[in-house]
Amino acid sequence: MIVCQCQSISDKDIHATIDWMRASDAQAIITPGKIYHALGKAADCGGCMPLFLATMRSNTNTEVPVHLRGLKLGSGRDQRKESGNGRR
Numbered sequence: 572m573i574v575c576q577c578q579s580i581s582d583k584d585i586h587a588t589i590d591w592m593r594a595s596d597a598q599a600i601i602t603p604g605k606i607y608h609a610l611g612k613a614a615d616c617g618g619c620m621p622l623f624l625a626t627m628r629s630n631t632n633t634e635v636p637v638h639l640r641g642l643k644l645g646s647g648r649d650q651r652k653e654s655g656n657g658r659r
């Protein structure tokens with residue numbers, strides 16, 4: 572199924588690119604922009620983004636690696652303060 576009409580990107584292209592990116596870097600944060608770049612293309616109208624993102628989310632390889640989860644800005648600092656190990 573074609574996901575991006577402007578660049579003729581199919582769901583199979585997206586899944587193959589995600590799988591390749593994950594295989595080459597287990598810690599990669601995979602974004603639509605990185606997928607376009609890996610395919611040598613760039614988004615044009617952006618109308619495909621909802622379907623593009625849904626296709627990405629259906630691939631289990633787009634999950635954020637476990638050790639990188641919960642790294643919201645400031646969350647590490649708050650955790651250190653709570654445990655009494657933070658710098659002041």
Ligand code: FES
Nearest residue numbers: 575577615617619
């Ligand atoms: S349909 Fe994907 S950029 Fe236009």
